[in-house]
Amino acid sequence: MTTQDWVRPVTLVGARVRLEPLDERHLEELARVAFDDAIWRWTIAGPQDDAGLRRWVEQALANARSGTEVPFATVDAATGRAIGSSRYLSISPEHRRLEIGWTWVGVAFQRTGANRAAKRLQLAHGFETLGAHRVEFKTHARNAASRAALLGIGATFEGVLRRHMVMPDGSARDSAYYSIVAAEWPAVRARLDASGAR
Secondary structure, rough: OOOHOOOOOOEEOOOOEEEEOOOHHHHHHHHHOOOOOOHOOOOOOOOOOOHHHHHHHHHHHHHHHHOOEEEEEEOOOOOOOOEEEEEEEEHHHHHEEEEEEEEEEEOOOOOOOOHHHHHHHHHHHHHHHOOOOOEEEEEEEOHHHHHHHHHHHOOEEEEEEEEEEEEEOOOOOEEEEEEOOOOOOHHHHHHHHHOOOO
16 A cells, blocks of 8 residues: 555545645635744744745645645635645555644634644544554654643653754754554544534
8 A cells, every 4th residue: 555545635624624635726825824933933944935835835745746745724614714734744554654744823823723623633534534553743842832732632742853853044953752543542532522623
């Protein structure tokens, strides 16, 4: 089984957000929310202007065509506008494992439940439709907000990979890893549902 046989582009619909396959048509809406430095502070690459956003989307789409990633636009259900993005990546069909990453929403939509609702959709699809054994996440070890959010959805902290990546300023990034495994999903799903992440 190839990556593209296992994880295909799909639209995932919830009450708060809809995840739909990322496309260049999302560029204009994403440009309204993508240029706050706080969004990209802890990432290895991030749009700083329209040209940077276009390159970021083009790279995501190239990765999708090559079968290594499945990128989504996160669309606000109330307005129908794209407010961020997320992806499946590090997809390993032979081990039934994938990562949820490159996740961001515009600053105005942070702490509104949009990100949590998007995670719930991706996790449900991963475990219930794809039959994943494991869904993993990684973040900069110094990104306290992201680390707290991952613990908040019920992910388990697994450790830190030291000097794992190189940041745009040339500094070495330590990456903190988290995961949810299939046996944990029912409890995680109940926790997310209780928090209103639908």
